[in-house]
Amino acid sequence: xxxxxxxxxxxxxxxxxxxxxxxxxxxxxxxxxxxxxxxxxxxxxxxxxxxxxxxxxxxxxxxxxxxxxxxxxxxxxxxxxxxxxxxxxxxxxxxxxxxxxxxxxxxxxxxxxxxxxxxxxxxxxxxxxxxxxxxxxxxxxxxxxxxxxxxxxxxxxxxxxxxxxxxxxxxxxxxxxxxxxxxxxxxxxxxxxxxxxxxxxxxxxxxxxxxxxxxxxxxxxxxxxxxxxxxxxxxxxxxxxxxxxxxxxxxxxxxxxxxxxxxxxxxxxxxxxxxxxxxxxxxxxxxxxxxxxxxxxxxxxxxxxxxxxxxxxxxxxxxxxxxxxxxxxxxxxxxxxxxxxxxxxxxxxxxxxxxxxxxxxxxxxxxxxxxxxxxxxxxxxxxxxxxxxxxxxxxxxxxxxxxxxxxxxxxxxxxxxxxxxxxxxxxxxxxxxx
Numbered sequence: 001x002x003x004x005x006x007x008x009x010x011x012x013x014x015x016x017x018x019x020x021x022x023x024x025x026x027x028x029x030x031x032x033x034x035x036x037x038x039x040x041x042x043x044x045x046x047x048x049x050x051x052x053x054x055x056x057x058x059x060x061x062x063x064x065x066x067x068x069x070x071x072x073x074x075x076x077x078x079x080x081x082x083x084x085x086x087x088x089x090x091x092x093x094x095x096x097x098x099x100x101x102x103x104x105x106x107x108x109x110x111x112x113x114x115x116x117x118x119x120x121x122x123x124x125x126x127x128x129x130x131x132x133x134x135x136x137x138x139x140x141x142x143x144x145x146x147x148x149x150x151x152x153x154x155x156x157x158x159x160x161x162x163x164x165x166x167x168x169x170x171x172x173x174x175x176x177x178x179x180x181x182x183x184x185x186x187x188x189x190x191x192x193x194x195x196x197x198x199x200x201x202x203x204x205x206x207x208x209x210x211x212x213x214x215x216x217x218x219x220x221x222x223x224x225x226x227x228x229x230x231x232x233x234x235x236x237x238x239x240x241x242x243x244x245x246x247x248x249x250x251x252x253x254x255x256x257x258x259x260x261x262x263x264x265x266x267x268x269x270x271x272x273x274x275x276x277x278x279x280x281x282x283x284x285x286x287x288x289x290x291x292x293x294x295x296x297x298x299x300x301x302x303x304x305x306x307x308x309x310x311x312x313x314x315x316x317x318x319x320x321x322x323x324x325x326x327x328x329x330x331x332x333x334x335x336x337x338x339x340x341x342x343x344x345x346x347x348x349x350x351x352x353x354x355x356x357x358x359x360x361x362x363x364x365x366x367x368x369x370x371x372x373x374x375x376x377x378x379x380x381x382x383x384x385x386x387x388x389x390x391x392x393x394x395x396x397x398x399x400x401x402x403x404x405x406x407x408x409x410x411x412x413x414x415x416x417x418x419x420x421x422x423x424x425x426x427x428x429x430x431x432x433x434x
Contacts, residue, residue: 033223034098035300037090037159039216039269040181042293043284044105045076076182076210080174083196084212085124085205086167087186089246091254091267093161094219099134099152101169102215103144104293105179110144110213112136113172116197117157120164124189124202131198132157149215159219162246162258167214168197182283183237183274184210185251186244209243216269218299225265226302228253228433229295231287231339235356236272236307240415247418248272252425262434269298277312278335280324288335296346303433304343305389306336307353310414313371314363329374336375340384351432352385354392356424359402360413369402387432394427395420 099117103110115134118126134152136142144150159165164186172195189205196202230236230250238248246252254268271294275283284290287308295304309332316327336352343350354376358364379388395416397405404413408420416424 032220033225033300034218035092035221035225035227035267036216036269036298037092037094037219037267038088038165039271039294039298040088040184040211040214041271041273041284041290042102042104042179042215043181043273045178045180045182046105076178076180076208076212077190077206078174078176079171079178079190079212081172081193083168083170083191083194083199083202085189085191085196085202086169086184086211086214087120087188087244088165088167088211088214088217089186089251090159090161090163090165090217090219091258091269092219092221092225092265093159093163094221095156095158096154096220097157097159098154098218099167099214100149100216100218101144101152101213102149102179103213104147104149104215105177106144106146106175107177108146110175110179111171111173112142112144112213113170114140114195114197115152115170116166116168117155118166118168119160120166123187124205126166126200128200133198151218154220159217161264162255165217167217168199169213170195170197178212180213181211181215181273183234183239183272184208184243185238185241185246185248188212216298221267221300222265225267225300226433227267227269227298227300228303228305229298229301230268230270230272230305230307231291231295232272232305232307232353233276233311234272234274235310235415236270237274238270238272238421239274240410240417241421242418245418247421249421249424252422253428256425256428256430257433260430263430266433267300271295271298272307275311276308277315278308278332279312279327282311282315288338291339291342295343295348301348303349303351304339305351305353305428306339306385307355307391309336309375310355310358310372313355313368313375314358314361317365317368317371318363329371329378332371332375333378336379337384349386349432351387351389352379353389354379356391356414356416357396357402357404358414360404362412364413387429389428391424391427394423
């Protein structure tokens with residue numbers, strides 16, 4: 001063979017190898033075991049609580065007319081040529097990671113210019129040397145169509161158990177209808193103009209307490225690992241827990257699981273939405289409507305804890321409430337049965353959580369309290385659920401079981417404080433997950 005032919009073949013091989021290297025994209029394999037270690041349910045900032053028609057319409061109002069719905073969260077700022085840096089708290093760890101991003105409520109494609117993951121230091125800072133860029137089908141930038149989600153490529157990255165990750169996203173063009181999670185339990189940092197995804201910290205940021213676009217973090221874990229989905233409303237969401245301290249009941253449950261050798265590989269993800277209802281939309285689509293997305297689609301889910309219904313009861317019994325907001329205890333029980341059946345069809349064990357006390361809350365009524373007690377009694381006695389966690393017993397006042405214990409009442413006779421959330425987490429029997 002002539003020398004020129006040898007050189008030519010060598011060049012061809014080099015070019016082919018280079019092209020193969022350039023096009024190689026790490027992928028999750030069917031034999032890999034992925035589990036979600038953190039999640040937040042996507043919602044639209046445009047969702048609101050329905051405002052009930054007053055019993056006596058004000059002068060000039062239509063007798064049967066409803067005033068416009070009332071927003072319960074301030075509108076998040078529009079992101080345009082800015083970096084959003086968010087902190088998420090893991091439950092279990094792993095050595096490979098994927099991040100899910102959602103444009104579920106966007107009306108136009110979401111352009112992600114760059115996204116990075118790192119370990120959290122403090123405030124907006126990252127641990128030196130921990131920053132890694134994320135890719136999407138091998139690309140550093142990606143466009144997410146309306147109503148769609150994307151998953152980043154698997155990345156070799158040591159995800160700590162019960163640790164804080166930093167996810168930074170650069171949005172090069174205006175994203176005016178963002179998909180968010182409105183009850184962010186960690187501070188989010190919004191930069192001035194520019195791409196700061198790899199920066200050690202964000203200078204002069206605007207801060208918010210919500211998450212933009214990021215809907216889950218998944219890790220490759222041992223085959224025995226599994227996920228508990230905490231499915232509920234603001235009490236599950238941790239709306240009144242102390243920000244940046246991981247004191248919601250799902251977070252405190254994750255700490256108990258991690259400290260117990262037989263459950264140390266069990267993850268907990270929080271799919272609560274403040275203001276959520278079983279049967280009707282409000283500050284988030286109804287529990288029945290989001291069940292497939294927030295429960296069935298989560299990798300590694302084995303157990304489900306359901307705490308839903310108090311907002312259906314409270315809103316449905318306010319003066320002026322009309323169908324479809326008005327519901328009965330039988331309606332709520334039927335909805336719970338639907339959740340149980342759908343979960344069982346996918347091999348998921350379902351744990352019912354009794355509805356916590358709410359007498360003294362602004363939407364509490366005698367009729368509503370009777371409904372709450374009827375739903376709880378059905379949970380405790382029907383054996384429809386695989387198991388029951390008695391959150392009601394964990395937080396009610398022994399001297400007045402219709403009310404939350406004074407030491408746990410943060411402000412509104414409905415939502416517990418950090419100690420109340422701890423009592424709820426402590427009420428969960430860990431042997432359910434061995």
